[in-house]
Amino acid sequence: MLGTGENNCNLHGIFSGREGPAPTNTPSLRGAKRGRNPAEAVQLQQSWIASSLPLLAMTVALLMFLFSATACGNAEGIDWLEGDIFVEIPSPTPFDESLPHSFTPPIVESPVEFLPFLIPAGPISRLTGLPIEDEYVNRRPFAAVINNSSRALPQSGVGAADIIYEVLAEGDVTRLVGIFQSYIPEMIGPMRSARDYFIDFAFNHGAVFVHHGASTSGYARINSLSATNLDGMALEGTVFWRDRSFPEWTGNTGRRAIEHSSFTGNERLLNHVANRGIRDYWPEDAAGYGFNFTFAPQAEQVGGQAYMVHVPFSALYWRRFEFDPETGLYMAENRQGPHMDANTGEPVGTSTILIQFTSMRVIDGVGRRAVDTIGSGSGYMISGGRYQPILWAKDSHTAPTRWYFADGTPLQLAPGRVWICVFQSNGNVVFE
Numbered sequence: 001m002l003g004t005g006e007n008n009c010n011l012h013g014i015f016s017g018r019e020g021p022a023p024t025n026t027p028s029l030r031g032a033k034r035g036r037n038p039a040e041a042v043q044l045q046q047s048w049i050a051s052s053l054p055l056l057a058m059t060v061a062l063l064m065f066l067f068s069a070t071a072c073g074n075a076e077g078i079d080w081l082e083g084d085i086f087v088e089i090p091s092p093t094p095f096d097e098s099l100p101h102s103f104t105p106p107i108v109e110s111p112v113e114f115l116p117f118l119i120p121a122g123p124i125s126r127l128t129g130l131p132i133e134d135e136y137v138n139r140r141p142f143a144a145v146i147n148n149s150s151r152a153l154p155q156s157g158v159g160a161a162d163i164i165y166e167v168l169a170e171g172d173v174t175r176l177v178g179i180f181q182s183y184i185p186e187m188i189g190p191m192r193s194a195r196d197y198f199i200d201f202a203f204n205h206g207a208v209f210v211h212h213g214a215s216t217s218g219y220a221r222i223n224s225l226s227a228t229n230l231d232g233m234a235l236e237g238t239v240f241w242r243d244r245s246f247p248e249w250t251g252n253t254g255r256r257a258i259e260h261s262s263f264t265g266n267e268r269l270l271n272h273v274a275n276r277g278i279r280d281y282w283p284e285d286a287a288g289y290g291f292n293f294t295f296a297p298q299a300e301q302v303g304g305q306a307y308m309v310h311v312p313f314s315a316l317y318w319r320r321f322e323f324d325p326e327t328g329l330y331m332a333e334n335r336q337g338p339h340m341d342a343n344t345g346e347p348v349g350t351s352t353i354l355i356q357f358t359s360m361r362v363i364d365g366v367g368r369r370a371v372d373t374i375g376s377g378s379g380y381m382i383s384g385g386r387y388q389p390i391l392w393a394k395d396s397h398t399a400p401t402r403w404y405f406a407d408g409t410p411l412q413l414a415p416g417r418v419w420i421c422v423f424q425s426n427g428n429v430v431f432e
Helices: 005-016 027-033 038-071 196-204 216-224 266-275
Strands: 079-082 085-088 142-146 163-168 174-180 208-211 229-231 308-311 319-324 329-334 352-358 360-362 369-371 375-383 386-394 402-405 418-424
Touching (some): 142 196, 163 196, 196 208, 196 216
Parallel strands (some): 142 208, 352 418
Antiparallel strands (some): 079 085, 163 174, 319 329, 352 375
16 A cells, blocks of 8 residues: 555655655646545555556566667667657677687788888988988088087087097097088087097098187198188187077076087078188089998898997096987987987987097197097997997098998998997997
8 A cells, every 4th residue: 555645755756766745747636636535546546556567567678678689789670760860770790709709800011011121202311311401412511529528518419410420539538520411500519629630520521620729730630631610719709609508408507617618500600601602512522421321121130239338438438328229229328317419408319329449549748649540440330229340441531431341341321310439449349
């Protein structure tokens, strides 16, 4: 039995999801309005509920059938009509029961991997093997002497150099000579003074030699070879300027020492060359100024493992390169950590490292050195996580250095930046 009218209201709340008195269209209240007594109203309500139960059961059964039909993929013949909107449920894609539940669709490999090699469609740089703007293919590079003292770091522009030479100067610390052709940054430096063997690096690539001062032997070689050069001692205020601040990203609010504050850059270099009528292009026989590059993937691993390369230039200074398999680059490091470019705030990496063994000796009390760049010798090429022995030869101060595999065939490099460590022949490079 349903009991009193209060209980009827509670029963309505359970079915409808609402609480409180039953709405005025319930059978009990409608019967009361028509003058029926409460017992008659209750009897009518019981009759209404009893007659509704079969309809409710049929509705639930129909919904369960439709749900099971859809879940089993048999709903494609069911038409849904709701008002004036017709909805057709598409049948799901049949599952192949013959496949294991852990089945993974095969990966279709790119057809690029089946090509024997890929060559860039446009012009490529002789210095890097990378695409280059057509107007810069034969642009005469600049060879800039860059200070590598710890107090001069971080340097500007090293991350934009096509080639970097690193070699001991004096004080058991190296200097860099960056070769810039593909891109000449707005700021390069700090600039530093030249040594005679630095000039040979510029002649390797037919470059304009850029420096701030020079040793006595450095000036002697510039003059004897008529080397095209831009000297900060004569051009400060025009081609060169001073900046004693550190990049904001370093957090260093101090000031650079004056000897570490000379800079040059794109606009001033190019304007000076144009205004003075200095040749700004390579001659037709410029092929020897670059490297030979291969665009074919290596079929097999050649040489020994070289994921870490240690180059101990002196007891006080070493260079380390760590290979990054994801980028294929060797990231340069020094005692301060990653070698950073002040212009970008990014670490500097290289695709290929060349170790050039040669004789060098201290020639004065300051620690200046004589470095043999003419003749021939041995070395290593390090690329792609591997190293292998190589050979080099240079006929004169003005002739380009030639590079060979150990069997005497011309060396072929992977495209990208080249970092050349000119290293003492009795030194020991460590590979890990």
